[in-house]
Amino acid sequence: MPFFCLLTIKTCYLVKVRDTWFRLIIILLPFFICLNINQALVPPLTGKKTAHCFISLACIVLVCEGSRLIIYHSYRWSKVNRHVSRRLLYCCITGFTYTTAVLLLSTLAHHAINVGKIVLHVEINMHVYINEKELIFNAFSYSLWNAIIHFGFLLGAYELLYRYAYLRNTEKEKERLERDKLRAELNQLKGIINPHFLFNNLNSLSSLIADNPVQAEAFLDELTKVFRYLLRNNETELTTLAHEMQFIQSYYQLLQTRYGSGIQLHTDIDPQHEAMLLPPLTLQLLIENAAKHNQLNKNNPLYIQLVSVAGNKLMVRNTVCKKDGRIESTGIGLQNINARYKMLKQPGLIVEQNEKHFDVILSLVQV
Numbered sequence: 001m002p003f004f005c006l007l008t009i010k011t012c013y014l015v016k017v018r019d020t021w022f023r024l025i026i027i028l029l030p031f032f033i034c035l036n037i038n039q040a041l042v043p044p045l046t047g048k049k050t051a052h053c054f055i056s057l058a059c060i061v062l063v064c065e066g067s068r069l070i071i072y073h074s075y076r077w078s079k080v081n082r083h084v085s086r087r088l089l090y091c092c093i094t095g096f097t098y099t100t101a102v103l104l105l106s107t108l109a110h111h112a113i114n115v116g117k118i119v120l121h122v123e124i125n126m127h128v129y130i131n132e133k134e135l136i137f138n139a140f141s142y143s144l145w146n147a148i149i150h151f152g153f154l155l156g157a158y159e160l161l162y163r164y165a166y167l168r169n170t171e172k173e174k175e176r177l178e179r180d181k182l183r184a185e186l187n188q189l190k191g192i193i194n195p196h197f198l199f200n201n202l203n204s205l206s207s208l209i210a211d212n213p214v215q216a217e218a219f220l221d222e223l224t225k226v227f228r229y230l231l232r233n234n235e236t237e238l239t240t241l242a243h244e245m246q247f248i249q250s251y252y253q254l255l256q257t258r259y260g261s262g263i264q265l266h267t268d269i270d271p272q273h274e275a276m277l278l279p280p281l282t283l284q285l286l287i288e289n290a291a292k293h294n295q296l297n298k299n300n301p302l303y304i305q306l307v308s309v310a311g312n313k314l315m316v317r318n319t320v321c322k323k324d325g326r327i328e329s330t331g332i333g334l335q336n337i338n339a340r341y342k343m344l345k346q347p348g349l350i351v352e353q354n355e356k357h358f359d360v361i362l363s364l365v366q367v
Contacts, residue, residue, distance in 0.1 A: 015162065015165050015166045015169045016165065016169075017072070017158075017161050017162055017165040018165065019068075019158070019161050022157065022161065023064065023065070023068070026064050026154070026157075027060055027061060027064050030056075030060050031056065031057050031060055034052075034053065034056035034057075034060070035053060035056075048113055048114075051113050052110060052113060055106055055109045055110060055113075056106070056110075058106075059102055059103065059105075059106035062102045063099055063102050063103070063150060063151075063154075064154065066098055066099070066102065067095055067098070067099060067150075067151055067154040067155070067158070068154070068158055070091060070094050070095045070098060071091060071095070071154065071155055071158040071159065071162070072158065072162065074087050074088075074090065074091040074094075075087070075162070088155075091155065092151075092155070095147075095151040095154075095155060096144075096147050096148060096151055099146075099147035099150060099151040100140075100143045100144050100147040101143075103142075103143035103146050103147055103150075104139055104140060104143040107139045107142060107143055108139060111139070121138065121139075123137070123138060179343055201223055201226075201254060204219065204254075204257065204258045205219055205220060205223065208257070215257060218253075218257070219253075219254065219257045222250045222251075222253040222254050222257070223254060225247075225250040226247065226250050226251055226254065229247045229250070229280075230281070236280055237279065237340070237343070237344060238277040238278065238279060238280070238344070238365060239277065239278070239279075239280040240274065240275055240276070240277055241269065241273055241274050241275070241276055241277070241278060241314070241364060242274040242275065243280075244278060244280065244282070244283055245267065245269065245274070245283075245306075247280075247281075247283075247284065248265075248283050248284065248287070248306070251284050251287065252265045252287075255287070255291060259291070259296040259297075260298060261298040261301060262295075262296035262297045262298055262301050262302065263291065263296050263301060263302045263304070264301050264302070264303050264304065265287075265304050265305075265306070266303065266304070266305050266306070267305070267306045267307075268305070268306070268307045268308065269306065269307075269308050269314075270308035273308050273312065273314065273364055275367060276312060276364035276365060276366055276367065277364065277365040277366075277367060278314070278362060278363075278364055278365065279337065279340035279341065279344070282337050282340070282362060283306065283316065285333040285336060285337060286316045286333065286337075286360055287304055287316070287318075288333065289333045289334070290302060290304055290318035290358065293322065293323065294318065294319070294320065294321050294322060294323060295321045295322070295323050295324075300321055302318060302319060302321070303318065303319045304316070304317070304318045304319075305317040305318075309361065312363065312364045312366065313361050313362060313363055313364060314361070314362045314364055315359055315360070315361050315362075316359070316360045316361075316362070317357050317358070317359045317360075318357070318358050319356065319357060319358075320353070320354075320355065320356055320357060320358050334349060334351070334360075337349055337362075341363070344365065346363050346365060347363045349361070349362065
C-alpha cells in the first residue's frame, strides 16, 4: 500500500492513542542534538548551518510521523490484521523501506550542502573498527543501518502505546456496557415498582373518599407531594439525605392514613449526614418493603427506625412480625437499590436479619 494512501485512510475505528507528549519528545530531543552537531547554537549562524538544521528537522519529522502512521494504520490492513506476526512483518518491510528512503535523501542533501553539488556515491566514516580495520559505509548502507535502529525503536514504542490505549479502551467499553446493562435493569425495575405504588395509594384514596372526605383530602395533598418528588427525582442518580427525609415524612403520612397506629416511624439522623447523598427513593422502597411483609395493626405495630451509624452509613431497621399466610418475596426493591449503588460504583446493601429485626445498612455518599 503506497504511503500516500496511508495519509488518506480514515481512522474512525482505530483506538485513539494519547501520544502527543511522546511525539514531541522524539522530535525535539533529536533536533536539539542535531543543532549541537551542526554547531547552529554557536555564532555566527551561516546559511549552511541553517540549511543543515532545516534538513535535519524535516528528516526527523518525516521519520517519526511517517513511522507512526505506518505502525498505527497497520492495524487496519485487512489481509494481515488477523495475524500479529504477519502484520508486524508487513509493517517492518514498509517502515524500513520508508525510513531508509528518507534518511538516504537526508544524507545526500547534507553532503550536497557540504561539497556544493549533488553526489550519489557518498562514503561515510563511522569511526568503527573491526580487527583494526575501519568500516566505511556508503550512503545506502548507512541509511539502512540507521533505519533499522530508528524504526525498530519507534515500532516498539508505538506498539506499547497502542496496546496500552487498546486495553484502556477495552476496559472503558466494558464498564460502559455494564452501566448500560444496569441502567436497563434499573428501568425495568422502576417500571414494576411505580405502578404497584400508585395502585396501592389510589385504592386507599378510593376507600377514604366514601368514608372520610376530610381525611381523603389530606391524603390527596400528601400524595401530591409524594408524586411531585417522584417526578423530580426518579431520573436523578443522587439526592441529599435531608431531601429524602422530607419526602419520607410525606410518605409516612400516607402510610399512617392507611394503617393508623399500626405503623410507627422513628428517626435518629446525625445532622452531619443530612448533606450527604444517596439514590432517591431508596428509603421509600425499604419502608414499603417492610410494610408489605409484616403485620400492621395497633395491637402489634410495625416499628421502623432510620438511624445514622458509624462510617457514613444509614441503618433502616424494622421489627419482624410476618403476615399470616405466605407472601412471596420477589426482591425487586432490594435489586433496585443494589443496581443504583453499582451504577454509582458504591458499596451495595448490607442486610442483617434475626427473629426480631430486619436491618438494611446503606452507604451515604460524600459530596
